[in-house]
Amino acid sequence: MENADEDLKLLITEICYLAKSLNLFYHLELAVELLHEWEISDSFNLRRSAEREMWLQGERAFRKVIYIYIFFCLLTVFLAIGSTTLSGTPTLLYQFWLPAKWREYNIWPAFFYESLSLNFNCMCNVVLDSFQCYLLYHLSLYTRLIGMRMERLGYEKTNVETTSSLENIIDMHQRLKAMTRCCEKILSVPLLTQITLSAFTICFSIYSLRSLSFIEHxxxxxxxxxxxxxxxxxxxxxxxxxxxxxAESQNLSSHLYNCNWVDLSVYNRRQIFLYMEYLKLPLVVYAGNYFKVGLLVFTKIMNNAYSLVALLNNINNDDQ
Known part of the structure; x- marks a missing residue:
């Protein structure tokens, strides 16, 4: 069972990696068009110092998260290589197929090759995960930008300028919804594959911890x-x-309510009221048109992994 769960963990990880790679290659043109629009769009240009400061803070926070993720991944690879090297018996990092009497030969070339491939696979996964998360985070920053511009409504010199600003905000929001659907096309299959198979990976990881002792290994x-x-x-x-x-899209109604709507014309107040009704539908990303991606899904994954571990423990106890 020990070798089986290690092989299954690696197999599931590779399936998720292939799903992300092939899906991005298939939607490469769509992703390039989306990134190009973010670069040249006039509507989403940062016009005020407060907007630029908000954007810079968001970018710094995202970089910190990615750096922490990279550090943990590289530390995991280092510990995997170190534990295999110091195990005391000739072994490899992963053992899908081995020739007969392979321990009698020099295993270091194969070990070196597997170490390089493991590092390469790790960094490819990190890059793909970072790109997927950046798409989602970029959209949330745009949503926050729209909220900041909503709160400035009513402070223009004339109602005509306010009407123009409101129409620009509505156009930005419509375009943001279209961008969200494009990101959903790019991320739908990888998220569905990763979320579906991740419970098994976490389950096998927790199960393998039962047979390890900190004193011995x-x-x-x-x-x-x-x-x-x-x-x-x-x-x-x-x-x-x-x-x-x-969450940012759900807060847009509050941002719009915090504008200076009291001093607006009847037409603009009516438009704001109708727009607030429209904002009751938040932006949601679906995985494979099957379920909403959010923190609730993460908690369900952890619960399912715990249930699978409990099931394996019961089966193991019955066999003993």
Missing amino acids: PMSLLSAVMYLLCMSIQIFMPCYFANNLT
């Missing part, structure tokens, strides 16, 4: 714990950023 235990932590972060990040996008 400290590096192996730390490696397994770090792998479990990285997998949890990998699932948590898209759920968090998608939930952040939904």
Whole structure:
């Protein structure tokens, strides 16, 4: 069972990696068009110092999260290589297929190759995960930008300028919804694959911890714990950023209400009232048109993983 769960963890990780890679290649043109629009769009240009400060703070916060994720992933790879090297018996990082009597030969070329491939695979996964999360976080920053411009409504010199500003905000929001649907096309299949299979990966990781002792195998235990932590972060990040996008879109009604609507004309107040009714539908990202991506999905994944671990423990106890 020990070798089986290790092989299954690696197999599921590779399936998720292939799903993300092939899906991004398939939607590459759509992703390039979306990024190009973000670069040249006049509506979403930062016009005030407060908007630029908000954007810079958001970018710094996102970079910190990604740097922490990269550090944990590289530490996991380092611990995996170290635990295998210090195990005391000739072994490899992963053992899908091995020739007969392979321990009698020099295993270091194969070990070196697997170490390089593991590092390469790790960084590719980090880049793909970071890109997916950046798309979601970029949309949430745009939503926050729209909210800041909503609160400035009513402070223009004339009602005509207020009407023009309100129409620009509505156009921005409509375009933001279209961008969200484009991101959903890019992220739908990878998120569905990753969220669906992640419960099994976490389950096998927790189950493998039962057979490890910190006194006998400290590096192996730390490696397994770090792998479990990285997998949890990998699932948590898209759920968090998608939930952040939904939360920011839900706050747009409050931002619009905080504008100086009392001094506006009857026409503009009527438009704001109708627009607030429209804002009751928040921006939501779906995984495979099947379920909403958010923190609730993450909690369900962890609960399902715990249930699977409990089931495996019961089966193991019955066999004994």
